[in-house]
Amino acid sequence: MHILITGAAGMIGCELARRLAADGALGGRANAVLTLLDNVAPSPPVGFVGTATPIVADLTTPGVAETAMAGRPDTVFHLAGVVSGEAEADFEKGYRVNLDGTRALFEAIRRHGPGYRPRVVFTSSIAAYGAPFPDMIEDDFLTTPQTCYGTQKVISELLLADYTRRGMLDGIGIRLPNICIRPGAPNRAASGFFSSIMREPLAGQEAVLPVCDDVRMWHASPRSAVSFLLHAATIDLTPLGARRSLMMPGVSATVGEQIAALRRAAGDAAVGMIRREFDPAVSAMFATIPGRFDTRRAAALGFRAETTFDAIIEAHIQDELGGVVRMSS
């Protein structure tokens, strides 16, 4: 099994490579070759017994997609992209990386011609959706993104579906919930505070909350995100029909409910590390977010995630903190 990961140095890319190395196989076939593409050097996962080839380059540079695809990987995880805040701030870069990059990859696959049809797992996003929202968002709710990032994700979904329909690849787009609790340093995603108000207090540090307690989001842990990717890479996609992208399961929680779960996990002292600093701009951005999904298509296909925010905190404590919460007092 030869696997290509684009965006392999990112948070999910690293976790995915680690899991592929640890599992040693994907869908019953031994993981022999890992090609790890990113514009910053990706670290080959510790303990991987096969061949890991890093490619430090940008998918939009001519020839890079061809180089990445030269070994005709069986499975492609396409995670590369600039995040929401950056795509909005740098209009040209967002379209270049998130749209042209995806197209360059799909074109490189297509040019391998008839007879080659790799599984392509594309990470789309909750940003595919745009207000106004019903109370419960069903699988057939329309995608009307209201950010550059969301627009680029939906365009990539459309390309994925069309290339799949034409038999050039076998694609599935998984719309990730907000990934929470993101480990490590904050990135430029506008949604970063959902993680930092949990992550920093659990590490005994202060965090800033820029929105009100009633803001509701749809969350899944990094561990669940990786499990979605692995599951998407191995299942029969025939039941998807023509609609190749779908929302992943998650936990619907308000910021207030997140904080209540933090209190149960780490006590009042941890909650006391959250400093409320209302930001009208950030609040406006999250005034109408899709917070509640009925993900029955994903459930029918076997995708699973946490069902409580307590479980999301527990996953972080196990995976990132060695099972230990450092109390602030």
Add this chain to the structure above:
Amino acid sequence: MHILITGAAGMIGCELARRLAADGALGGRANAVLTLLDNVAPSPPVGFVGTATPIVADLTTPGVAETAMAGRPDTVFHLAGVVSGEAEADFEKGYRVNLDGTRALFEAIRRHGPGYRPRVVFTSSIAAYGAPFPDMIEDDFLTTPQTCYGTQKVISELLLADYTRRGMLDGIGIRLPNICIRPGAPNRAASGFFSSIMREPLAGQEAVLPVCDDVRMWHASPRSAVSFLLHAATIDLTPLGARRSLMMPGVSATVGEQIAALRRAAGDAAVGMIRREFDPAVSAMFATIPGRFDTRRAAALGFRAETTFDAIIEAHIQDELGGVVRMSS
């Protein structure tokens, strides 16, 4: 008023230019300058008193979009594109013209920078939709195209919405019904028979019907298509909110209902000119088409079309046949 039409040599482009010349004004402002872009030479409309500048070039050729936009037109009608059959047959050309061409145009608009925000009327298509369909398709039905052409149209709609949201243009995408009865020679659109089984008999000629009588389609006349474009160019778009593309009104009719209307307009002899020659491939393509829409958003914005297929035939007889049906016997 300076108006740019891309695809100005096409059927709708020609009709539009003729109407703009005849009306002499758009939204109360005199039509002083017409820029007519197409890759085949567009004819300046007869009787136009302003300056008409043809540009014979392809939008995807570097510099062409910039040349077309150099005069900073107030209104842009973006009609250019390859049709469904051709976009499916020539994968690369379809994406180049229908996606890269649109992007080149929007980028040329964006580069004129803050303070310039032209009205852009984009002709999208019923091909934006994909099966499975409900009996009645509502305005919030999702767009899941199942052709290259439809995919390229929906991607262009997404770009239109994003550039509009960012204040770079003021866009509206109008999803045209099947245009019926198309004048002139057949083009490479797979849906051509819906027109030819009316047009040819009305001109005393034989036509081939490749599908069964119960195939249902959503139709509007070329005259209505032009009225949609003119209306879209002049109305306040604020009520559209973030959802900048919408289905246009039309007439839902089966092939059998079309033929019944032909019989009422031109008698049994005309109907006798339709030769049934079942084509399994064409029939499969039209087995699941969206045939019935509730277009209340368009109605609320003032878009109007024919309400019977008889009126569609009557429009053709008036506009193309000088009011005269040539009987075949």
